Amino acid sequence: MLLGKMSTQLTNINKSIKALVEEAFPHYKILEIKNSSENGNNFLGLIFEITISKKKEGNQLDTSYLILKTAPPRRNPGNTEIPTDLSILDWQLAHIGSPALDILFFIFISTVKDLRQRYYMQLIKSYYKSLSDFLEKLGSDPNTALPYEVLLEHLEKFAAYGLFTSILINSTNLKESDDIPDFCSSDSDDAFVMMLSVVPKRDYIHRIRDVVTDMIKYGYRFTDPLI
Template identity: 55%
Template sequence: MSETFNTDEKVKRLVEKAFNESLDNYTVDILNATKIGENYMGSVHNVKIKRNDKEEDDIKFHLFAKMAPHEGCHRNTSPIRAMYECEIHSYENIFPELVKFQKDKNVAIFQPFAKSYASSLEMGAEALLMDDMKMKNFKLIDHRAKLDLQHATLIMREIGKFHALSFAIRDQRPELFKYLENNCRDIFYSNDKMSSTLHKAVTNIGTAIVKSYDTSSRNAKEVESLQNFIKNLPSVLNSVLSLDNAGKYAVINHGDLEIRNILFRYNDAAEPHIPTDLCLLDWQLTRLGSPALDILFFIFICTEKELRDNHYNRLIVEYYESLATFLRQLGSDPQILFPYEILLEHLKKLSAFGLYNAIWIVSLNMREICDVPDTSTIKNEDLYVQSLSVVPKRGYVERVRDIISDLIKYDYDF
């Protein structure tokens, strides 16, 4: 850590801002909250606050501080500031309006995000202070383990409800939707340095996967499709992210639906392993786009072939039925705003987004701990590309080839 950057001091200033009082009468304990490979775009810390005149275990608040990386090299290779601006905008401007809209409609409040207490846009020290949802019995699960149907189903249902809010607001409060979409344009893939880095890494890994196939004719379709995908990467990504593809069906996307960004709660004592609630973290890539983008991102990064073979269609139906049910509760007609046939059309024409992200993100997720890059030490784009171009030794190539096989089976255009 830089000698001139004091994380504890930055966090304490954020706490003072949140509660508008001095910390002279409080003890603030700040502990690192993540392990290697759990967070690439910052550092996160557990923050415990208690009064000095109270008993040792009388904690006033359990909070969670998320701090932007301050190292110049890392900030020069990723759109760090824009990502924190995006997340802060989500917590301070988007989420309160989503909650208020639901209250006005007198429905049970759907709120799959933590409460935010304070934020900072100080250059080089961007940060958020939020509820520590783990103290409310939410848990992370192993992002390297196989995802089961129960967890996948809950995620699909909750994504559907989240997207339904955008459709309802666009339908009933167009001026509010216009306000919400401000600062909801893509800031990650459209960033020149980030897109250049990702294109090179995806090309490197994709080329290695092409070489992994044998020369038998039974693999010809997969090889040809992957080669064409790699050859046309920039135009492919620009096309799928174009708002022209979403049109009147554009909604606010989470943008980064990885398992590492989802907390689960298990409130059914009779079935303690089945999740009942979730909380979504890391809203740094929130953007306007087709609902299919969130679905494709989640399914092809987080599920494996066995689950898709048995339940892919069911998961899509679960998503849509959840979206449609919530839309009706909010007072809008899903058949008018987002017909099921349009969802299937978008999944087909935007499927390249799922493959693109699976190639580099699944690579990160399946690495041995010793191979997880320390992003704070990256000095330039070439090293960044190198850090993202590792092909994990166990199971990775087969997993991506399974994705390619499934995309062809579903007749998806990638």
């Protein structure tokens, strides 16, 4: 029953997101949410499919990985068959993948066009410098683990992830507090869908257009076969 409600909610969220995108880009068909036998026919499933690509070409990272749902139980030294404690961990989107995913998520959700126009490449270089220093402290060679050129390739490869998450999360970030339902007291299974249905269209559409415009400017063409 719960899975059925979740499936219905995801389908409705998918429709809400598509409607927002169609209004933002009435003359362009740049997004397509496709069926996925593994991850389901829904918007979140598409994000999941992008981030867990198992392709490996050249210097690209192999992003095949296992998402954990629970931690191994602690066993009683006296009887290893009886656990003495169990920790349940919520990993959500935690996975082994390219740092480009985190960069795309943070920058295109948390910044505006003016800031990106002035500091985007500087932020990327500063991030890579910090990452390189950290890898060196761990005894690794950043030029082997993740060359700067490969990071730039990953930003282009996974640009769709940054776009889709920006479309989804900015639709909630740009809301008035009065338009956000109380999920703790709400009896409606469609509370989240209702929240997506009311967004400040002018600010939201302007923000998403800026994201797409900037991504195209940086050479992110959304032509990766994963999309």
